[in-house]
Amino acid sequence: MESQNLTQNSISNAVKSALIFLGTGCSNTVPFGLCLVQPSDPPCHVCYQALSVPPEQNPNYRCNTSLLIDYCESDEKHSYILIDIGKTFREQVLRWFTFHKIPRLDSIILSHEHADAVLGLDDIRAVLPFSPTNNIDPIPIYLSQFTMESVAMRFPYLTKKNLREGQKIRRVAAQLDWNIIEEDCQRPFVASGVKFVPLPVMHGEGYICLGFLFGEKSRVAYISDVSRIPASTEYVISKAGAGQLDLLILDASRKYGLPGAHFTLSQSLEAVKRLYPKQALFTGMGHELDHYKDNEFLAEWSKREGILVQLAHDGLRIPIDM
Numbered sequence: 384m385e386s387q388n389l390t391q392n393s394i395s396n397a398v399k400s401a402l403i404f405l406g407t408g409c410s411n412t413v414p415f416g417l418c419l420v421q422p423s424d425p426p427c428h429v430c431y432q433a434l435s436v437p438p439e440q441n442p443n444y445r446c447n448t449s450l451l452i453d454y455c456e457s458d459e460k461h462s463y464i465l466i467d468i469g470k471t472f473r474e475q476v477l478r479w480f481t482f483h484k485i486p487r488l489d490s491i492i493l494s495h496e497h498a499d500a501v502l503g504l505d506d507i508r509a510v511l512p513f514s515p516t517n518n519i520d521p522i523p524i525y526l527s528q529f530t531m532e533s534v535a536m537r538f539p540y541l542t543k544k545n546l547r548e549g550q551k552i553r554r555v556a557a558q559l560d561w562n563i564i565e566e567d568c569q570r571p572f573v574a575s576g577v578k579f580v581p582l583p584v585m586h587g588e589g590y591i592c593l594g595f596l597f598g599e600k601s602r603v604a605y606i607s608d609v610s611r612i613p614a615s616t617e618y619v620i621s622k623a624g625a626g627q628l629d630l631l632i633l634d635a636s637r638k639y640g641l642p643g644a645h646f647t648l649s650q651s652l653e654a655v656k657r658l659y660p661k662q663a664l665f666t667g668m669g670h671e672l673d674h675y676k677d678n679e680f681l682a683e684w685s686k687r688e689g690i691l692v693q694l695a696h697d698g699l700r701i702p703i704d705m
């Protein structure tokens with residue numbers, strides 16, 4: 384599950400930090416249930432693979448978009464930073480935390496408050512340490528004020544610390560530490576020793592989702608949900624602006640249809656050309672994108688344009704010098 388052709392050029396054997404794609408699919412996930420229970424004629428090729436190919440051998444099997452940063456500060460010290468915790472979080476823990484030997488989470492960052500980014504919070508217990516006396520440092524969660532308000536409404540039992548008299552402390556609530564971040568490229572924050580620059584982008588006009596820029600030795604931008612990148616954000620992550628990215632991870636949810644709340648593949652490729660990173664990986668794909676066929680197309684595109692672009696897949700691990 385290591386990346387075959389990405390990042391090898393600038394990475395030495397000593398590098399211990401890594402990016403792990405816990406999920407690379409849209410909110411509906413792939414396979415999309417409807418394609419299996421009410422198959423079209425001919426059936427949806429991408430979804431139908433799920434009936435014959437097990438998930439671990441099927442790069443077209445995609446959970447909700449989520450990235451885990453395994454940040455290795457020194458030989459002994461790893462920090463595990465999760466971006467987004469969607470509807471499929473439990474499955475991602477069972478499959479990829481075990482496969483990649485991720486023992487815990489040290490911090491969580493939320494990009495926005497849609498179901499596919501936050502609903503897994505209910506399953507957070509799966510990775511929280513247990514202490515009957517609650518004498519454990521809480522896990523910090525970083526999110527915008529808007530996301531905080533939405534999450535507090537949906538998960539009052541995770542966010543309320545004030546208890547009625549006589550009420551016993553709630554273990555989970557006591558172990559999460561909520562931190563508000565600004566929707567502003569000029570207001571970076573630090574999670575588990577890593578500096579993150581918030582990258583506000585439009586996710587449908589009038590709705591802001593945050594991407595994140597991180598990494599000192601390699602500059603990585605992660606933008607999972609976007610329909611338009613405002614000029615002020617584009618400047619921070621473009622070669623013509625603040626400097627070339629080593630890796631851009633970008634939303635590419637559909638191939639067809641009118642522009643909506645997400646980039647289509649052609650919009651994503653236009654953005655890659657404008658931003659001009661050294662490499663790009665697409666994420667957030669729906670069932671219109673076929674890992675094999677579209678990666679062949681992207682290999683041709685990459686040759687032509689001189690920027691290496693591929694679709695990511697669930698479980699992909701990329702060593703990175705941070």
Ligand SMILES: [Zn+2]
Pocket residue numbers: 414415418427428429430431670
């Ligand atoms: Zn389908």
Ligand SMILES: [Zn+2]
Pocket residue numbers: 495497586608
């Ligand atoms: Zn969304």
